[in-house]
Amino acid sequence: MATRLPEAASVTFSHPDPMVPHLYRVLRTRWDTGDTFSLELTPEQSADIPQFEAGQFNMVYIYGVGEIPISISGDPARRDTLIHTTRAVGTVTRVMSKLKVDDLLGVRGPFGSAWPVETGRGKDMIIVAGGIGLAPLRPAMYRILAHREDYGRVVLLYGARTPADVLYRKELEQWRSQFDLDVFVTVDRATGNWRGSVGLVTQLIGRAPFDPMNAMAMVCGPEVMMRFTTMELKKRGISGDHIYVSLERNMKCAIGLCGHCQVGSLFVCKDGPVFRHSRVEPLLTKWEI
Amino acid sequence: MRMTRASTEKSRSQQVIERRDFQLLLDALMAKGYRLIGPRARDGALVYDEIAAVADLPVGLTDEQERGTYRLKAGDPERLFGCGLGPHSWKKYLYPPELRLWQAQRQNGNMTIVPEPHAPERLALIGMRACEIQALAVLDKVLLGGAYVDRAYQAQREQVLVVAVNCGRAGKTCFCASMNSGPRASTGFDLALTEVLERDRHYFVVESGSKVGADVLSAVPTSPALEADLQKANAIIEQTAGQMGRSLDTHRLQEMLYASTESPVWDEVAARCLTCGNCTLVCPTCFCTTVEDYTDLTGETGSRVRRWDSCFTMDFSYIVGGHVRASARARYRQWMMHKLATWKDQFGTSGCVGCGRCITWCPVGIDITEEAQTIRAQNEAKQDTGTRRKKTS
Structure with a gap:
């Protein structure tokens, strides 16, 4: 229904269009493992990157190739550079992995929900990551470590396929040497001179030191890993209301309009990607939902 | 008067x-x-x-x-x-x-x-x-x-x-x-x-x-x-x-569908559904889109184009590791559940307006009103058996 008859047929919006990317320049590139790399980016048209929360993601555009959602893996307290870590496995990420310092790419975001790091204050924090799932959890680690005294025990459980696939290795080693952190790393298959734990990340949960009655868990990894991890966490006595997971789905718009990321009645892009486990559990146990 | x-x-x-x-x-x-x-x-x-x-x-x-x-x-x-x-x-x-x-x-x-x-x-x-x-x-x-x-x-x-x-x-x-x-x-x-x-x-x-x-x-x-x-x-x-060719019983429809995610009816529909996407293209409310990026021949101009998409395509749900909804069963279920159930949670209204286009233009004649009725009948039969069992025990 027409509400009025405007004279001019042009429309301007005061806010920037969330569908239009902003230009970012590559500052640094780094291969973290054989197939996983990090890009450090700086915005072309502003001094600071937009404020983001741990767990949020950006849509990253590679000229002429395409655009994909990638979680932000840098420190939310740092506004000068944007860090994305991803695996070179798809059309876009393969081209992205070949970008050099000073190359330009497009970024729009941040989008989505965040890890509830603030509401976890006073609790034991259990962070469980599988493979590249450590990337969206690293900003949460930074946030917790920046206010370490506000939390109880902080436990990081990390599982990788092989020792060569361990992400952010130097950082993990540094965290593991801290007296106020409990860091356990395990691999599916040991190679070379690996002397650490071998097995699934779920097997670490039984011996992790935390008080289940006063704990919050944040889990990210393949969906099957998150399913079994939450089962183990619940066995230890943490309620599904205090477990958070981050979901991955196909996304084209990131603003709840393209329909691709639906899981039941949820849009992973705007209702997630971080969900309270009790909210999504009935959906995650249904095949192909 | x-x-x-x-x-x-x-x-x-x-x-x-x-x-x-x-x-x-x-x-x-x-x-x-x-x-x-x-x-x-x-x-x-x-x-x-x-x-x-x-x-x-x-x-x-x-x-x-x-x-x-x-x-x-x-x-x-x-x-x-x-x-x-x-x-x-x-x-x-x-x-x-x-x-x-x-x-x-x-x-x-x-x-x-x-x-x-x-x-x-x-x-x-x-x-x-x-x-x-x-x-x-x-x-x-x-x-x-x-x-x-x-x-x-x-x-x-x-x-x-x-x-x-x-x-x-x-x-x-x-x-x-x-x-x-x-x-x-x-x-x-x-x-x-x-x-x-x-x-x-x-x-x-x-x-x-x-x-x-x-x-x-x-x-x-x-x-x-x-x-x-x-x-x-x-x-x-x-x-x-009074002339409506069809009707859809909306009484507790959403609830009934949520209780039927594993109904064998989905398999039965999938055996007929060609996953062609006609229903989504003729639907007046289907809003799903995809984006495509391409460059011109000089390589100097890149464009992003948004196109109507369909949840019946394989690629719609693709993520690294595979397609979330690979089977026809899952894709038909997604479409119908969205129209009649999850849409209500998302937008406070039914996604179906009863225009009937999806029935007319389905090349194999799948009828959303009929499928909903079949699921309802099965659901009620299941409940009946449930109550009877309870009574006898």
Whole structure:
């Protein structure tokens, strides 16, 4: 229904269009493992990157190739550079992995929900990551470590396929040497001179030191890993209301309009990607939902 | 006379346009700067396209629809709006099948991104049916009702004038009455017409639904609608409501579907479904889109284009590691569950308006009302067995 008859047929919006990317320049590139790399980016048209929360993601555009959602893996307290870590496995990420310092790419975001790091204050924090799932959890680690005294025990459980696939290795080693952190790393298959734990990340949960009655868990990894991890966490006595997971789905718009990321009645892009486990559990146990 | 005071007042806003003056209504809209879009017969079907004259309308035509069947045929020779819905929906004018979002220019290591300007047109949509008005209301909720709005849709939406037509006949795949979205256009229009065709007189009862509609009407020769005219118009719409070819039982529909995610009915539908996506393309509320990026031959200009997408394609749910909904069973379930159940959680309304297009245009004749009924019957049978078991134990 027409509400009025405007004279001019042009429309301007005061806010920037969330569908239009902003230009970012590559500052640094780094291969973290054989197939996983990090890009450090700086915005072309502003001094600071937009404020983001741990767990949020950006849509990253590679000229002429395409655009994909990638979680932000840098420190939310740092506004000068944007860090994305991803695996070179798809059309876009393969081209992205070949970008050099000073190359330009497009970024729009941040989008989505965040890890509830603030509401976890006073609790034991259990962070469980599988493979590249450590990337969206690293900003949460930074946030917790920046206010370490506000939390109880902080436990990081990390599982990788092989020792060569361990992400952010130097950082993990540094965290593991801290007296106020409990860091356990395990691999599916040991190679070379690996002397650490071998097995699934779920097997670490039984011996992790935390008080289940006063704990919050944040889990990210393949969906099957998150399913079994939450089962183990619940066995230890943490309620599904205090477990958070981050979901991955196909996304084209990131603003709840393209329909691709639906899981039941949820849009992973705007209702997630971080969900309270009790909210999504009935959906995650249904095949192909 | 059963007329109450309220309906007397309402009748004052209703006018009559004689058939011989109908062209003047179109002229008045064009004079106000509107491009007219209306139904036309083309390639053996009713389509929506530009019109300028009464002769452009599907005069004297009607249609025959059934599951997987559509035929135009001769109807009352004089009737202007005797055809029901065709495969097109008005969505294409507000939410185009293909839309460039922006362009990127890259030269000598520099890049600029230029957003596509919104260039909405002043459009008068002639002949929109009640179910289609409801579909527009649904799209408004989806595309304008959330934290993020679709800007191109918003810009075009403000330039649209709706001339509704109350249906004088229901098709065999119609079920708007059970979805509470028709056949009478009760809101969301600027003008609403009811075509009355008698042996010696052919006219339209017109209700204006907005100031703009009333303005347009004032430029057209009309006479005040008499009680007899209104009664005839009402009788036509009521008769249509009683003619619905199909119905969908919406009682506890959402709840019932949520309890049936693992129903064997999905496998049974999947055995017939070709996952062609026709239902999503003819649906007036399906809003899913994808984006495509490409460059020109010089490599200096990159474009992003948004296109209608369908949840029936494999790629729709692709993530590294595989397709989330690889089976036809899962894809049909996603589409139907979205229309009838999850849409309500997301947008507070049903995603289905009962237009019946998905039934008519399904090449294998899958009928959403029938599938919902089958699931309901199975669900109830299951519950019956459950209660019986409880009673015997």
